[in-house]
Amino acid sequence: MHNIVLATLVSLSLSASFAHAQQSPWTGGDDLPTNPLACDATPAAVQAKAYDGGVPANAPDRKGKPLKIVDVPKLVGVGYFTATSKGMAEAAKEMGSVDIKTDGSTKANIDDQITLIDNYITSGVDGILYAANDPVAIAPVLKKALAAGINVVGYDANSTPDSRQWFVNQAEFNGVAKSLIDNLAAEIGEDGSFAIVTSTFTTPNQARWITEMAAYQAKCHPKMKWLETVEAQEDNILSFNQANTLINKYGPELKGILGMTSVATPAAADAVTQAGKCGSVAIVGLATPNAMKPYVGAGCVKSVVLWNPVDLGYAAAYVLRATADGDLKPGDTAVKAGKLGELKVVNGSEILLGAPFVFNKENIGTFDF
CATH class of the missing domain: 3.40.50.2300 (Response regulator)
Incomplete structure (x- = not known):
């Protein structure tokens, strides 16, 4: 759900909407084209595309072999x-x-x-x-x-x-983006402010999700406000500390935290729990169910988005x-x-x-x- 040697922690602090972030230099997403899904959940049309993968050179015949x-x-x-x-x-x-x-x-x-x-x-x-x-x-x-x-x-x-x-x-990245933003919007409201805890700004799947989230949020939940994206390196302690910093930094303005990794999401839920903010700061993110069961059972987390x-x-x-x-x-x-x-x-x-x-x-x- 994750990357680089723990070195200088780079945090980007912007007070801007996701929509604005797409037109401005920012860290956490990529610069690839986006394809936001419909707000009403109409399935996206699958477009044919030629094979663009690589080919092994002189691969031996492995059919049926160990x-x-x-x-x-x-x-x-x-x-x-x-x-x-x-x-x-x-x-x-x-x-x-x-x-x-x-x-x-x-x-x-x-x-x-x-x-x-x-x-x-x-x-x-x-x-x-x-x-x-x-x-x-x-x-x-x-x-x-x-x-x-x-x-x-x-x-x-x-x-x-x-x-x-x-x-x-x-x-697909736009499907994950839609699920995360829709679930967050249901919890913090259409004008709620939120922050993101990711692993690193170069981790490809998370950068793609964040960029698609930006496009979908701008299209379907335009009044939501993105406060900041921070790195946590797939580290449990750093993830907890980053979430705690966000809670203290933004105070009552912070209505939700999106966790982009299976480490960041439970750590952020733990930070919200220990800060006594369950019910006032929503946690929505990607995580495995076992890690989230205590927080879901306690009512501190309502939505965990993933696949098996x-x-x-x-x-x-x-x-x-x-x-x-x-x-x-x-x-x-x-x-x-x-x-x-x-x-x-x-x-x-x-x-x-x-x-x-x-x-x-x-x-x-x-x-x-």
């Missing part, structure tokens, strides 16, 4: 990527003859991630699964893997498309197997993913897991991850 795969997530030791690893293990057991090993740093550090991938290219693997800490910085080592004939599939956080074959997208990361890891493993077997090829419109059924190909070289899910007090107890 596969040795390494999974290099943003970091290890957090519930989210423990869940994706669990899904990969489930898929590997179902498929048979697939060995998937997860290896990563305990911090979301792009340099560590690059080094790990480079080492596995040298030691020899058939496939690499990854969740990028930085979409551009990771590209050269992934291209090196492709040049070595290794199948490369991303999930959770993309790289530049030409540095991997496929990317398993947990939910176990399913995400499961889908990524099936996509890599289909890619290695030649069953998923450029130009295909769907891929079979075990118990998940057929998953659609979107945006040229992305596999869509599905729409985001909202965990709340009524349903969160039925999930365990």
